Amino acid sequence: MSERPLILISNDDGVSAKGLRELTEVMRLFGDVLVVAPDGHRSGMSNAITVDHPIRLIKTVDEEGYQVYKCSGTPVDCVKLAFNQLLDRYPDFVVSGINHGSNSSISVVYSGTMGAALEGCIHGIPSIGFSLNDYEPEADFSRAKIYVARVFQQVAENGLPPFVCLNVNIPKGDVKGVKVCRQTSGKWVEEFDKRTDPHKREYYWMAGSFQNFEEEVDGTDIAALENGYVSVVPVNADMTCYQTFDSMKSWRF
Amino acid sequence: MSERPLILISNDDGVSAKGLRELTEVMRLFGDVLVVAPDGHRSGMSNAITVDHPIRLIKTVDEEGYQVYKCSGTPVDCVKLAFNQLLDRYPDFVVSGINHGSNSSISVVYSGTMGAALEGCIHGIPSIGFSLNDYEPEADFSRAKIYVARVFQQVAENGLPPFVCLNVNIPKGDVKGVKVCRQTSGKWVEEFDKRTDPHKREYYWMAGSFQNFEEEVDGTDIAALENGYVSVVPVNADMTCYQTFDSMKSWRF
Numbered sequence: 136m137s138e139r140p141l142i143l144i145s146n147d148d149g150v151s152a153k154g155l156r157e158l159t160e161v162m163r164l165f166g167d168v169l170v171v172a173p174d175g176h177r178s179g180m181s182n183a184i185t186v187d188h189p190i191r192l193i194k195t196v197d198e199e200g201y202q203v204y205k206c207s208g209t210p211v212d213c214v215k216l217a218f219n220q221l222l223d224r225y226p227d228f229v230v231s232g233i234n235h236g237s238n239s240s241i242s243v244v245y246s247g248t249m250g251a252a253l254e255g256c257i258h259g260i261p262s263i264g265f266s267l268n269d270y271e272p273e274a275d276f277s278r279a280k281i282y283v284a285r286v287f288q289q290v291a292e293n294g295l296p297p298f299v300c301l302n303v304n305i306p307k308g309d310v311k312g313v314k315v316c317r318q319t320s321g322k323w324v325e326e327f328d329k330r331t332d333p334h335k336r337e338y339y340w341m342a343g344s345f346q347n348f349e350e351e352v353d354g355t356d357i358a359a360l361e362n363g364y365v366s367v368v369p370v371n372a373d374m375t376c377y378q379t380f381d382s383m384k385s386w387r388f
Numbered sequence: 389m390s391e392r393p394l395i396l397i398s399n400d401d402g403v404s405a406k407g408l409r410e411l412t413e414v415m416r417l418f419g420d421v422l423v424v425a426p427d428g429h430r431s432g433m434s435n436a437i438t439v440d441h442p443i444r445l446i447k448t449v450d451e452e453g454y455q456v457y458k459c460s461g462t463p464v465d466c467v468k469l470a471f472n473q474l475l476d477r478y479p480d481f482v483v484s485g486i487n488h489g490s491n492s493s494i495s496v497v498y499s500g501t502m503g504a505a506l507e508g509c510i511h512g513i514p515s516i517g518f519s520l521n522d523y524e525p526e527a528d529f530s531r532a533k534i535y536v537a538r539v540f541q542q543v544a545e546n547g548l549p550p551f552v553c554l555n556v557n558i559p560k561g562d563v564k565g566v567k568v569c570r571q572t573s574g575k576w577v578e579e580f581d582k583r584t585d586p587h588k589r590e591y592y593w594m595a596g597s598f599q600n601f602e603e604e605v606d607g608t609d610i611a612a613l614e615n616g617y618v619s620v621v622p623v624n625a626d627m628t629c630y631q632t633f634d635s636m637k638s639w640r641f
Contacts, residue, residue: 182434182497183462189583189591209436211498215578216592241510243627244435245464257494257575282641289639298573299629313641317628320551322510325468330442338442339469365641369632374496375570376552376624383622386542388535388566 139200140166140227140291143255145213146234147177147247150195150205154233157276158265161283162230165291167200169221171213173247174205180247182254183209192216210251218258228290229255229300232265233276233283239266239304239356240319240345243370249302256300257372261290263300268360269307279305282313282365295369302368304360311363318368319355320348392453393419393480393544396508398466399487400430400500403448403458407486410529411518414536415483418544420453422474424466426500427458433500435507436462445469463504471511481543482508482553485518486529486536492519492557492609493572493598496623502555509553510625514543516553521613522560532558535566535618548622555621557613564616571621572608573601 142162146155150172162168171192185208196203204221206213214229231251238246248264255262263286267279286303295301302318328340351358356366395415399408403425415421424445438461449456457474459466467482484504491499501517508515516539520532539556548554555571576596584590604611609619 176440179437179439180434181436181503183436183500184432184434184498184594186432186594187429189593190580191589191591212594215594216580219578219580220582220592241625244506244510244625245437247436250434253497257497285641289641293635293639296629296632296635299632315633315636315639317630318626320626325472327443327469327472329473336444338444339473340442341437341439341465341468367636367641369629369636370627371629371632372494372497373571373573374623374627376549376622377570379549379552379622379624380568382546382549383568383620386546386568388538388542388618388620 142166142168142228142230143214143217143226144168144170145172145210145231145251147173147180147210148235149173149175149177152235153272154235154267154276157280158230158233158283161280163201165287169217170203171206171217171221173210173213174207177209177247179245180209180250181245182211182250185209185212210247211254214251214254225258225260229260229262230265233279234266235272235274236270237266237268237304237360238264238302239360239366240321241323243302243318252300253370253372256298259297261295263287263290263303265303267305278310282310286367298372299369302370304356304366306360306363309363310365313365313367314359316356316359316366316368317354319357322346395419395421395481395483396467396470396479397421397423398425398463398484398504400426400433400463401488402426402428405488406525407488407520407529410533411483411486411536414533416454418540422470423456424459424470424474426463426466427460430462430500432498433462433503434498435464435503438462438465463500464507467504467507478511478513482513482515483518486532487519488525488527489523490519490521490557490613491517491555492613492619493574494576496555496571505553506623506625509551512550514548516540516543516556518556520558531563535563539620551625552622555623557609557619559613559616562616563618566618566620567612569609569612569619569621570607572610575599
């Protein structure tokens with residue numbers, strides 16, 4: 136049996152995305168790699184799971200210490216299938232990405248890339264989602280990969296508490312350093328594009344713009360990104376808002 | 389203009405689900421109601437949004453103070469479409485459910501019903517997801533509806549902080565009362581059912597069993613439910629794990 140760590144990789148841009156290939160290249164330096172990724176785009180799939188349809192899974196690469204599967208399901212389906220069907224034991228790490236485009240602020244909630252990372256930490260495995268603040272399919276990941284390696288090494292050295300994963304966003308250009316941040320308060324405001332198909336039936340395309348509730352506030356992930364720093368946000372799978380308990384004590388049900 | 393509050397309703401079991409009809413019946417006592425719900429099952433859709441396909445939206449009921457739309461998208465799509473395309477102003481409340489089956493513990497992360505509620509609070513609207521701990525399509529919601537009304541009235545009276553919604557789970561049988569709880573620590577362990585189709589290609593059905601990491605611990609939502617109480621968990625759209633900041637101070641990137 137190999138003594139190298141076993142690393143599970145997924146993403147939401149699909150198995151053919153450049154970001155996934157670049158992440159795989161970095162991770163193969165550190166361990167044996169199993170890639171299980173969607174067979175196409177699954178952006179915005181969040182923590183969705185497929186319970187109403189059957190799921191297909193096809194092996195596309197089978198080398199010593201390096202296997203790739205493509206999956207018809209969501210990023211979380213990929214992680215669950217790897218755990219239950221493809222591996223004899225839990226992997227040592229789950230890494231997801233590198234996403235084409237930022238998952239800072241509230242985007243963490245919608246991101247399939249972060250869905251895969253969150254699934255990893257729910258099972259107690261140190262897990263990281265990586266995103267580059269560049270949506271281009273042919274984005275340049277060369278600088279990003281240096282910081283992917285750095286953050287991974289810190290996680291390998293220090294571990295992460297169970298139920299906590301990292302949301303790592305990397306700026307597009309030069310990088311000044313790494314900052315541990317909190318999630319910026321903000322929302323996506325949708326502007327649906329309403330069209331009429333050739334059969335005279337209406338349909339909508341979702342489009343949106345981001346609204347930042349706290350421009351340039353120090354300590355937020357967006358401020359870090361905008362100032363050229365990699366943002367690292369610890370993300371909690373326990374969504375309880377403990378601060379709200381006190382104000383609810385006076386409620387009379 | 390009506391002075392009654394405006395209440396947006398969605399769910400993930402679809403527009404035809406009994407739980408949605410029952411919730412609508414309760415909410416129409418309190419205000420004008422707009423229902424925008426998926427045109428079929430969207431269980432496990434989490435906070436997923438539809439960015440890769442067009443979305444269809446069809447009006448099925450148009451009465452004074454009561455409209456219903458069915459939508460081809462996810463629960464979050466429904467809420468976003470209502471905000472952007474169907475309403476002149478934000479609704480006063482977003483309520484989601486009543487889900488057929490519990491969304492306690494880690495299920496909050498996968499639930500489309502909770503996805504709709506979370507979307508509401510991200511936009512600053514007091515929002516509640518309701519679930520009954522009974523998966524039957526013809527479940528008896530009569531007792532549940534009393535507690536739906538009670539929790540809704542408390543939210544109407546006290547409000548909720550922005551970025552915080554409520555995850556309300558209601559036991560199947562008799563109800564002893566209501567408890568404000570935290571999310572139980574636990575995970576779903578998948579047991580995929582691997583089959584072969586008539587064309588000799590393999591496929592998988594997701595199935596799972598819940599593993600509770602803290603059996604019968606007081607203050608958790610599952611303990612409340614199992615002891616006959618309605619569990620009310622305040623859920624935070626800020627997923628930052630602030631407790632992890634301290635331990636990350638020593639990290640050297």
